Amino acid sequence: MDHFQFKGMVEPAPPRSRRAPEKDDSQAVNLKFGIKFIVGAIVVLSIALLLLRTLSGKRPMEAYCKTTACFRHAELLTATLNRSLDPCSDFQAYVCSAWKPPGSYLDRSRSAMDDVRKSWFPAFHDMLLRGHRILEVARKPLAMYEH
Numbered sequence: 689m690d691h692f693q694f695k696g697m698v699e700p701a702p703p704r705s706r707r708a709p710e711k712d713d714s715q716a717v718n719l720k721f722g723i724k725f726i727v728g729a730i731v732v733l734s735i736a737l738l739l740l741r742t743l744s745g746k747r748p749m750e751a752y753c754k755t756t757a758c759f760r761h762a763e764l765l766t767a768t769l770n771r772s773l774d775p776c777s778d779f780q781a782y783v784c785s786a787w788k789p790p791g792s793y794l795d796r797s798r799s800a801m802d803d804v805r806k807s808w809f810p811a812f813h814d815m816l817l818r819g820h821r822i823l824e825v826a827r828k829p830l831a832m833y834e835h
Contacts, residue, residue, distance in 0.1 A: 764804050 752758075770786035787800045808815075816833055819826035 760807075761804065764807060765800070768800055
């Protein structure tokens with residue numbers, strides 16, 4: 689068969705094969721998108737956390753315990769320190785040498801720690817009563833104390 693060429697006429701290009709996207713291709717695209725999204729999110733979160741830490745700075749440290757009981761306990765522990773001694777050279781003397789047993793129902797105290805323990809006795813029953821209202825397990829010590 690003879691082919692004729694006409695001047696000025698252009699034959700259309702043969703159609704490209706248009707294949708439908710395969711399932712594997714769309715999964716690969718989705719996987720790439722997912723990975724890029726996760727990496728981007730990690731980078732953004734890391735930068736945000738870094739900025740937050742940098743800008744927040746250090747906050748002033750608050751006192752650990754502000755209750756009356758904590759202050760009373762601290763007072764009991766520090767009231768009898770012998771401040772004329774250097775605690776670095778003789779810590780036991782610094783802590784114990786100025787202690788003298790009080791002249792009350794605590795007369796049998798043999799140490800400053802006994803004073804601390806015995807100072808809790810008057811309030812122990814009230815503490816157990818309040819405690820068993822909050823924690824069920826506190827009923828047993830309350831029952832032992834009351835009998």
